[in-house]
Amino acid sequence: MTDQCIAPHELDLKKLWDSTCELSACKRTTSHDGRNPKITIEVPILTCSCLWHRFQKEAEEWIAPGGVLIADPLARNRRINAAYAQLWLADNRFQWAGLAAFASKQVGCGLLHAITLDERIEAEKKAYQQLREKAPQDLLDRRRLSNIRPKSEEWHAWDQARQQNPVPLTSNPLLGGAVTTLQEELKYVHEMLALGNTALFLDVYPLHRFYMVRGFEEMQKCLLERSSLKNEVLWPIADKVGFGIAQREIINTFSKIEQGEIYQSVNEMAWHEQLNILQPAMYDVERFALLMRGTQASDVISVVTGLFSGLTEEIQLTLASQCKSPDDKKIPFSQSPTADLADKSQRMEFVTRAAIQFDILLKNPTTREQLKTSIMKIANSEITE
Template sequence: MQKCDNPKCPICYPNWKEEEATAKKRAEDDNQDCIDCWRFFQKQAETIVAVGDPVERNRRINAAYAQMWLDDHRFQWAGLAAFASKQVGCGLLNAAELISKSNRERNAYQQWHQTSSPLERLSPYTSPRMSVPNQASGEGARKVYEMLAKGNISLFLDVWPLHQFYKKFGLQRFERCLPERALLSENVVWPIADSVRFGVPTPEIQRGFKAIDAGNIASGVEQLARHEQLNILQPAMYNDPAFALLVRANQFAWALHIPTGSAREIQLALVNQCTVTGANAKSEIFSKQPLANLADPNQRMAFVQRAAERFDDLLRDPIEKYMVENSIFLIAHPR
């Protein structure tokens, strides 16, 4: 007898209730399995960054990105991220130096103020030097230090587990399980919860890993770069008015050679050092224009895209690729 079109017909499908319950249970188990796998990789990422010092944490993040590329060259975004995160570490060190200088001046002045006589305090020439510019630089550096550290850890906690899940289970399961990741939001370390929701399955993530799976590495890098810059770092860092003002002030002072003592060139050095110079230097600078704005997503994405293309060109060069790989190896194994 030919079965009817009604799947709940008790005559044509006498066991439809049992079969529906079994299918529902299978779907629930599959969803839970997705959640458990995401939780596993998320906890691994949290273990890597489980250190209080942002500079040391940055070294661990750099090493994890670098090792991810060394293990699988399809993850070219991770190789570029190793250099970019290393550059964040350079920014942290520079900010820490400015903060330390400001603190030393302030502490020396406070100690003098507590131990000096009332007569000595009447004369400004007898007090230790505590310049207004250095104090202002110190306060700005504290903000930069805080934002760089927050962006560095948050981006890693977002993107590293994505790569690990895809590498372990492949594209089909990755796409099927991606929406379930957001269900972990209440039980993960996520420092930017006030500005970015955890685990959002953005189109850039899906397009990025689909491109990687198809062998289109450059497109994968572009999509993941758009995800990191526009979906994570823009709302978490660059939309902060104070931070945006500080990066614009830095660019203005550096481009016009204003002797602030704190302004630095914004560049991505594709080596394991902080900076490189020379006509053939393996680096990409943001801009030489004083009014260029790193907080503007379009200007920043253009910079990131140039850096990604330069990185790709170096990896295709028969000689330069070995030097770049050696730099990534050194980042993966810091002394």
Template sequence: MQKCDNPRCPVCYPNWKEEEAEEAKRAEDNKHDCIDCWRFYQKQAEAIVAVDDPIARNRRINAAYAQLWLDDHRFQWAGLAAFASKQVGCGLLNAADMIVKSASDSAANLRKVTSVGPAAWMMGYGAQSAAGAATAEGAGKAYQMLAKGNTSLFLDVWPLHMFYRKFGLQRFKRCLQERQALRGAVVWPIADRVLFAETKPEVLRAFSAIDSGDISTGVEQLAQHEQLNILQPAMYNDPAFALLMRANQFAWALHIPTGSAREIQLAFANECTVTGANARNERFSKEPLANLADGAQRMAFVLRAAERFDQLLRDPLQKYDVESSLFLIAHPR
């Protein structure tokens, strides 16, 4: 007998209630399984960043990104992220040096007050002291924001790679939205600015491209996600941090001797900077008014860096230097 179109017909489908109940249970079990798997990788990521010192934490993040690429060369974004995160670590070191220097200057100012008296000190050293205090405040802000952005991005993107590598694209697609169930139960330093695990189209497009072998699109989509969905609201929309980045660019481009300004670049090496005519690096801009906080300008820089990284990996000689640098980043001393 041909069955009717009504799936709940008691004649054609006498066991429809039991079958519906079983299907509902399977769906619920699958949902809980997705959440448990996300929780597993999220807790692994939290263990990696569970270091109080932001500089030591940054080295662990760099190593985890580099290891992702060393284990699976399809994860080219992770290799690029290892170098970019290493560059963030260089910024942390520079900011920390400025904080220490400012503290030393403050101690020196106190000695000057004692030796010459408050009135003479105000006449001769007050402006210098105020400038030093401003430098310390700016360095402290940069240190805080760089550390927070570095940690948050890792907590977002590293588990995505690990889940995809373990379970493949189909389960990744099926489970992606269930990651939101972890909100409020995981470490997420930017909860006041960015929702944890908010479903963004760039994420699915990125891993679909990786799965099909289109590595460059995967890198581009993940770059869009990290820069515009995570870092833009978490860091660059902060007016004080954006102003600091503009001041740094202005001072560096015009060679203003601040003692703290640094060129914004990405060096494809385990060192902070590289020099020479054939240096493996990508510069942000030489223009004094270039604005790193502007998403379009920053994305142009990131995509140039991504293209340069891809070229280096295809070069018959330089690819070994890049891989050696990533190995050193993955295994810090």
């Protein structure tokens, strides 16, 4: 298990506002005023800002080791999934993190689907171009419905690529523009999903780690100081969301955990996640919001072309390490053809249903063990379609 980030640190046992090193190791400077020397000792103390910096950098180490963001969104997503999973495995009270491991994994499934779809479109385009260049007679024979002569290797390669590609008529020159637009929009959605996944992790993971190590009392004292790091940390949505804002839902979340009201803590963090972070970062962006309307009917493809339907995966959350799972572990977003993922009320209703189902399954010993097994797989990046 990749758990090097959730590890003890020498500052963990230090008290807030205490010196972080022995007095003898502190920096000294001497100045002279006539015959009376003055010695100044600079004593480094453990501040709220120092603690936030530690946990924020820990989060960054998961997805930007050495200060360089993992370029592959799918690889980055797997790291985020693993980090959430390890939070829950380290402390089962972090029920939101356990649910987030599944939700983030589902984002990865969507990224994988979009990548696969784009690759198959490109494969058919390439095969068709080779056919036109090397065996144009095969195309002519096909249009005349002639099966007299055997087809060339290029024709068979194109036919195979065409069968594997779920986007019909990709090779039709008349629809070339529509297919290209489809690919552009898929890429855009792919980038936005990865952005939201990354930003949310950078916001929420340090909150859980701060509470895990320092406790609720210090979190209350220090929460307002977090935003002071805004120019020192990785924060890819700075143009839309301020960094480290002390939202009331954050304190409510960990207050509920302190009181043993675990399910209620999930609800509080879900409100923070969806409304304070993801809504302004993603769903309030007009282009993205437009593409999220009518998602269950045909998703991006219908919006872009009006021609290709049924090509995207159903929007759902599976409480398993697989992208698809049995019905008892599956929570669909909506059955309505006019469902709108950008609508915060519809999205919160979906998240609430998922949280309720997760809570129910955790309270049953058999299904709890099944969930734990899945979360352990996610922690080790053992995710299957």
